Amino acid sequence: MTTIEDRKREMPEHSYTTKLFRGGVPKIGSKVAEEAAEVIEAAGEPGEDxxxxxxxxxxxxxxxxxxxLAHRDIQLEEVEAELARREGISGLDEKAARQQTSDS
Structure with missing residues (x-):
């Protein structure tokens, strides 16, 4: 993520990453969603190709x-820590706990 963070700090012209940062969450989020759909489609393709x-x-x-993540100043280590916190917790239990917290 160092290169991405450098792009955020320097905002060089003619950089795709700069264009994303300038578009903010709407632009970046749209690309995350688009690429997520494409990886799901690709995963359904057979064979080595x-x-x-x-x-x-x-x-x-x-x-x-x-x-x-860089746009929101979130370090990858913070995401890793959250994954570690969830280790050994049933995904269903974790989701239920989040729902109880949001219902309070």
Whole structure:
């Protein structure tokens, strides 16, 4: 994410990452959603070609997600810490706990 953070700080002209940052959450979020749909589609393709296509599309999803995190000044380590916090907790239990908190 260092390169992405450098782009955010420097905002060089003719940079796709700069264009995303300037578009804010609406632009970046739209790209995350678009790329997520594309990786799902690629994952359904058979054989090695489908596997390679899935890898390329997954890289696109991760890149755009990293840009979104950088836009919000969220470090990858913070996301990793949240995943570690959830380790060993049933996904259904974790979701129920979040719903109880939001209902309060």
């Amino acid at each position: 489908g596997r390679q296509h899935t890898i390329r599309e997954a890289a696109d999803v991760l890149y755009h997600l990293f840009v979104l």
